[in-house]
Amino acid sequence: DAGVIQSPRHEVTEMGQEVTLRCKPISGHNSLFWYRQTMMRGLELLIYFNNNVPIDDSGMPEDRFSAKMPNASFSTLKIQPSEPRDSAVYFCASSLGGASGEFFGPGTRLTVL
């Protein structure tokens, strides 16, 4: 298995632009998580899905952030409009659900100028 796949690996954009981050979870995993990691706040859970349904989005910072999971093999995290303070590494992780370990993707490093 290729593990969790994220794209792009790096994204540089200008303030105000829309950014879409993509994730393909490990096949057979039914839980998917989006995290943000910064020096200021460490690793923060933004949102997670069980069986493609959003369960907890309390970590989503603002309405500018939205996440979708149209099917079991794909999820997107969108920021519109982006701001410089959104600059961070965004990780996607997946798991078998319940109390099972999460497997992380390589992350997308986002820089908003």
Place this chain on the structure above:
Amino acid sequence: GESVGLHLPTLSVQEGDNSIINCAYSNSASDYFIWYKQESGKGPQFIIDIRSNMDKRQGQRVTVLLNKTVKHLSLQIAATQPGDSAVYFCAENMYGQNFVFGPGTRLSVLP
């Protein structure tokens, strides 16, 4: 730019020595715990887990100890190697909900 960041605790150990990384977790109802290793430029990687009905679990060169009385978790790495240099996170889980991650500890292995 950012002038204040998370101050990660740092543990420096000599190559070949044993390392002990500690974690205080927050929820006494948490019943499942994981240690993750994050190398520079990579995502966190699962190392070892333990459930609350155990107080010790061993893997290859790693041991996790759980003390539920004081809500403390530790990761012991035997014969620390340069490749062990990374940030280590503990994560707690309650009743199959999402994991809550600690702030992390940076392990630096000295030659």
